[in-house]
Amino acid sequence: GQNIDQPTEMTATEGAIVQINCTYQTSGFNGLFWYQQHAGEAPTFLSYNVLDGLEEKGRFSSFLSRSKGYSYLLLKELQMKDSASYLCAVMDSNYQLIWGAGTKLIIKP
């Protein structure tokens, strides 16, 4: 079966760094996506990785290891507005997205 695992909830302090992990087992792989979702709102795209390595985009970075079925999203210089759920999704061989349940990130002052 297809499976995406990520922690349910994480807590971090404003100004700090946090790493959200995602492991996956899917039928085929056409890339891994990270989305941010604030409560009651739609997900918004953060990053896309299809090759191994680190993609940096401002305060956010995303890493992929295809051989390990593993990705992480790194958030630096945390701000209160970063409090949200972070969704990991893998595009399978049929170009459909398989979604993790999301990680709720709580930022404390």
Next chain:
Amino acid sequence: DGGITQSPKYLFRKEGQNVTLSCEQNLNHDAMYWYRQDPGQGLRLIYYSQIVNDFQKGDIAEGYSVSREKKESFPLTVTSAQKNPTAFYLCASRPGQGEADTQYFGPGTRLTVL
């Protein structure tokens, strides 16, 4: 402005009634999707369409129906056969077919069955 619109944002329905959720996009995207989101769960695919006049069932299609008569529009009907319809419904679109493009989401419709 280009984007995806869903209406209404909040919808209340009595048990036994069918209800249709609207999704419109002016991004000229070929592919459109309907997802359901429940607390503590990932997005689950209900139906998707890769081209006008064609659509396929997703993982949880039972109790739902769709149509794709126009490229811009992909309405979802929640029928009385859906046992637990209260949820947050998200519509998304993607530019290409068979390409690893990002999905873009509408603002969502929160459906509550009374």
